[in-house]
Amino acid sequence: MLWALIYGIGTVNMVSWFVLRQRTAPARLLGRVVATTRMIAFMSIPVASILGGVLEQHWHNMYLIIAIAGALRLLVGLGALMSPLNSRAGWRNPDHS
Secondary structure: OOOHHHHHHHHHHHHHHHHHHHHHOOOOOOOOHHHHHOOOOHHHHHHHHHHHHHHHHHOOOOOHHHHHHHHHHHHHHHHHOOOOOHHHHOOOHHHHH
């Protein structure tokens, strides 16, 4: 049940991100925006892996590292909630792109 919840939340997160990206990026730039956001996302994987390994080696507390990662994700989400992304200001009417 827990894995189903995790994957369900991940799916909602992914779909929400794709919809937001499609609504805010001009249609003529969408391909470039998708490529850039994927590049940034995939570049973070080795950086995060190395940083997580270094922190674990120094602190020997993986629970603390996971808590910090969760808090960072929560802070980023709250930042997005308070940004113009959470308003209709970024809305692009598909008929007028």
